[in-house]
Amino acid sequence: MKTRCKCPRWLILSGLVLLVLAIVFGLVGWDRFLRDHGAAQFDNPDERFKYGSIGAENDAGIPYWIFYVLPRVFPDKLPKPGIGYASFGVVWEQGQELPVGFSKRRIGFDRVANTCASCHVSSYRSQPDETPTLVATGPNHTLDVEAFFRFLVDCAKDPRFNADTLMAEINLAADLDFIDRLAYRYLIIPITKKRLAEREGQFKWIYRHDFPEWGRGRDDAMNLTKYFMIRWPMDDSFGPTDMPSIWNLKKYQPEKGHRMNFAGDSHDPYSVVIDSALGLMGAEPKDKDAFLGQIDWLVDYLKNKPAPKYPFPIDAVRAAQGKAVFDAHCAACHASARTGTVIPLREIGTDRGRIDTWGKQAAIAANQVVKDMGIERKGLVEAPLTGYVAQFLDGIWLRAPYLHNGSVPTLADLLMPPAQRPQVFWRGYDVYDPVRVGFVVQGPAAERAGTPLDTRQRGNSNQGHDFGTALQARDKAALLEYLKTL
Known part of the structure; x- marks a missing residue:
C-alpha cells in the first residue's frame, strides 16, 4: 500500500x-x-x-x-x-x-x-627632458x-x-x-x-x-625569503643588494660550477625564477600546472633575452685599446672559468652583510617548503656562503650602481681606490652619464628624484674590489670605453 x-x-x-x-x-x-x-x-613577449x-x-x-x-x-x-x-x-x-x-x-x-x-625593468634618459627608454629584464634602479x-x-x-x-x-x-x-x-x-x-x-x-x-633600486632579498617563505623569526642580519639584471640567463651553466644570486646561493635559473615567483605570490600556487607553465615561459624568455647594446657613441680605437687592458686586469675573474663562480670574500674584500643574511639551514628549510608544494627544482645551495659570484659583464653599462650592494655609483668610481670613491650619493635618478658610465648621482635633480646612500652605514660599504685602481688614467679611460661594448 x-x-x-x-x-x-x-x-x-x-x-x-x-x-x-x-x-x-x-x-x-x-x-x-x-x-x-x-x-x-x-602577443609581445616584452609586454607579457x-x-x-x-x-x-x-x-x-x-x-x-x-x-x-x-x-x-x-x-x-x-x-x-x-x-x-x-x-x-x-x-x-x-x-x-x-x-x-x-x-x-x-x-x-x-x-x-x-x-x-x-624590480627588473630599467629606465634611462640621455637628457632630463627626454622620455625614458625602458629595458625589460634590466635592474630597476629607481624603485623604492x-x-x-x-x-x-x-x-x-x-x-x-x-x-x-x-x-x-x-x-x-x-x-x-x-x-x-x-x-x-x-x-x-x-x-x-x-x-x-x-x-x-x-x-x-x-x-x-x-x-x-634600502633606498631606490635595492632590497634585502634573502631576509625577504627568510621571513616570508620559511617564516623564521627576525634576527639581526641586514644585507641590502642591488636589483640585478636578469637578461641572457643561458650564460649560467651549473655543470661548469656557476651559481646564481649575488652570493651564489641558488643553483640555476629555473630555481631562481620559481623562488622569486613564490615570493611574490606569498603562498602555494592555486593551480600548480598553470604556475609551472608560466615559469617555463619566463625561464625561456629570460634565457634568450639579450643584454642591451650601449646606446651612445663609442670610440672604437680607444675601446680596442681597452680590450688589452681588460684582458690583463679583469678577464681572470670576468672572462674565464671563474666567471659565474663564487670568489672568496677574503679575495674581494667587499661588504659581507649579504652573506650573513643566509646560510645552510635556511636553504634546507626553504627547499623543504617548496618540496612540500610538490614542486621539483635544484633549489637553493645547502652549504655555507663564502663570497660573491664573479659577474658576467654583459650589459654592464646599465647595471649601475656597482658592487653587490650598489655602493659605487659608476664604473669610473669603481676604478678609483676605495678611499676616493663617493662617500654619499643619490640613487634613483635615471639620467645617464656616458663619461663616468653610470647614472647622474649628484646635484639638485638627482637629490629630488633619488634617495641618499651613505657608504658609512651598515651594509653599505664601498670597500673592496680594488682591481684596476692603480691603472694609469689613459688605461682607465680605455677600459671604460671597452666595457661599454659588452
Missing part, C-alpha cells in the same frame, strides 16, 4: 524556492568572489613580461579599487605627496593603466599584484620597494582605512553596481585591511631604526 507524502504543498514549494535561491546566491558569490576570468594575453600575471593575485593581490584610491586617501604616507605611486619610483609607461610590474586579473573582482618586472611595503602596512593600520572613507573615494572614480558596492563595503575592504595589517609582523625589520634605508 502506497503512502502519500504528508508534507504540505507550501512547505515543498518553500523548500524548492530556498534551494533555487541558494543555488543563485552560490553562483553569484562564485562569480563575484572566486571565478577566475584568466590572465590577460599578450612587463604586465602579465604570474598568479600572485589570488593571495597577494590587492583589490583594484582599493589599490587605486590608497594614494588619494593617504597622500601623507607617500614619500612625495601629489604624484601617487610614481613617488615610489615605479616605471610607468604613458597610456598604461598600471605601472610596469603590476598585473591586473579578475578573480571574482579585479585584483592587482606585483610581477618580476617591478621598501617604501612601498611600508606604505601598504601603514595605510592598513590607519583608522582612515575604513569602508566609509574608501568607498567615498572609490565612488568618485568608479560606477560599481549594487552587489560590488556591498561586497567592497562589507567584505573586501575589511578583509584587505586585516590582511595588509598582518604583514606588519613579517616586515618588522624594515622599521628598525638601526638599519639604514
